Amino acid sequence: MTTVVLGLDGGCFELIQPWIDDGALPTFSNLAEDGVTSDMQSCLPPVTCPNWQSYATGTNPGKLGVFWWEAVDREERTIENRSTAGDFDGTHYWRFLDGETAVVNLPTSYPPSEVDGVHIAGGPGAEQAGYTYPESLEPELEERYDYAVHPEKMSLLSGDDPDNECVPEIYDLIDIRFDVLEDELKQGEYELVHLTVFYLNVLQHFYWDMDVVKRAWERIDERVDQVLEMEELENFFVMSDHGSNGIETTFRVNTWLEQHGYLQTESSISDYLHRAGITQERVRPILAKLGVEWWARRLLPERVQMLLPDEEGSVDKSGKADVIDWENSRAVASGQGPVYVLTDDPAERERIVDELIADLEGLTDEAGNPVFDQVLRGKDVYSGPHVDRGPDVVLDQAAGVHIEGKIGNAEVFGAPSKWHGENKDTGMFIGYGPTVDETAPLPDMHILDIAPTLLHLHGEDVPERMDGEVRRDLFEAGSEPANRDVSRVDVGDVGSTDSRTAERDVTDRLEDLGYME
Incomplete structure (x- = not known):
């Protein structure tokens, strides 16, 4: 049995339903007719960090130990980034599968964990080096696909300018992710293939429902159609870490x-810098024009960078x-x-x-x-x-x-300033496969339900530590996963990261993307 899970960061029916109704997304329309669709609740706050890890572990942030991009330490009186793999407690559900797994572009999973298969880390916390397991996969990706973790011109993203050079870079990244997905699926070796399209939600943050976002969804719609035609595929699920809506x-x-x-x-010192006119908005363009912005961000300690205020002095x-x-x-x-x-x-x-x-x-x-x-x-x-x-x-x-x-x-x-779209706690879920009940209403579907439900579908025990429920109502009455009793077992966590550390600064990307506002 081969299952594909497509994770669409920020995906929601509130945004795409008008495009489905207008015929712009025919594949999603067909999935809605032949499969089951439902809104899906996220963990609060509805943010990439920690919701992708909540999906992957089936546990809430109180067990993960991460609640947002930054952590407030009351005792040490510090505020620091918390979004790399080692910051989270828990075990990804695919570690409990018998077969091999391919995980592509999962946010907040850098450095990648050792898996029986391949793991490609993604999201703002991932670096352009050391992002694959096994390590030998990295040069292969870059040679074969010109694979990049991030677009090069991310600092050009602006809600006032949808025609900047970063947008086509993001379109290319979407295609490359699907190229990798299809090639991994063709190998026929994997029990599970997971792909996250992260930069989709970045477009939604900056441009919400503009044409540049619609074109990204149309591209995804075309690529999903190709995936559904592949003979290696048996089950196909679409999910998001959270939903989105426009900012007023x-x-x-x-x-x-x-x-x-x-x-x-x-x-x-930030007050003095602001009074002197030394702000992020004024310094960064100068550094970029000189071609040294990247080096400044790498060489200056994160604590020094964050002293630089914005135009409002914030x-x-x-x-x-x-x-x-x-x-x-x-x-x-x-x-x-x-x-x-x-x-x-x-x-x-x-x-x-x-x-x-x-x-x-x-x-x-x-x-x-x-x-x-x-x-x-x-x-x-x-x-x-x-x-x-x-x-x-x-x-x-x-x-x-x-x-x-x-x-x-x-x-x-x-x-609204930098962003025009914001996250909300209602995401999306689509199920499609031979045992999926296309008429299932799926009330109160939650992101924490996915991990235990997929383990049950694949005939595995469900760890007691998982907070989600096995949604047997997803499956047709009389089918094997609908009839089989759920088996809950008390198992310890499997190590989710290897010995490599991830102390590199990710604040620059979070700033460019607007997450640290």
Whole structure:
């Protein structure tokens, strides 16, 4: 049995259904008719990091130990990137399969793990070297496909300019990913092939529903049609780590926290740089024109880079740590939802959480629209050994809202700037295969359900550690996977990374892509 899982970062029916209805995506239309489709819930916050690892392990962020791109360490008073493979606890579900696996372009999996097969890491945290297992695969990919992990001209992406030189680079990357998928599938050696198309959501972030995004989906539609024609394929699933929607307003959560007395800031070198006119927007074009931007990013420590403010004087990530008055602050937030209470006293921590929830629930923007769908306690969202070092409050941003995590802007609300599309917690799921029930309604489908369901489909036991459910309702009544009882077993984690370390800085890519806003 060979199963292909196509992961479309940020994919959702809200965006593509009009294009399906207009006939622009005939393959997705056929999949909807001959297979089963459903919305699918993501883990909160609905972001690439950690949702791709939640999919791959079947576990929630409280077990993974990673909740967003950055981690707030209350004891050490630091804010650092957390998105490489070694940052996550857990075992990828394909490690429990008997057959070989090909994993292509999985975000937050750098450095790649040893697998029975091949593993090609992807996403913002992956480097252009050391991204394959086995290592010998890397030169083969580059020679045969001109394979690249990232587009070269990523810094040219701008929501105001869809005609920049990076967009065609992304189209080429999409085709190359599918070329690799098809060639791996043709070998007939694999029980599972997984492919993630990551830079699709980057286009959606910058251009949301513009023609440049539609053309990317049309290209994917054509390539999926070719995959479905391959005789080696038996089961085909499409899924996303989260959904997307257009941005109407930006909510600057740390500005709100500061104005309401939860966050205190102090002067830093960033303030002096801003007053001197030394900002990211002014320095980076000069470095790029001189051809030294890449070298500056590689040679300067990440902490130094993050001291450089933007035009509004705002700083992010480790730069935030230097402007926070840790002694007198009660809370600080990351982008897209996580809020951390800054006290070691358990009773005081609970009191501040109660106060935050009371103050944030019902908050509206300047037009009177709700800013959040839900304001939740972290311990009600997550479970596992890492809950205590996760966010105390999780803001589920409402439709059309982008929560920005920078510190330093004077206004709580603003218009969309770098991004025009934001993530939301409703992604997509499509199932197609000989035992898939095309009429299955699949209520409450969750990203955590995929790993245990695929293990069950392939006749494997499901680890007790997995949080998701086996969705036997996905399969036709009377079929073998529908009839067979689910077998849950208590197994330990299989090592998910090898001995290589991944201490390289990924902040530059996160900045270019807008994730650290």
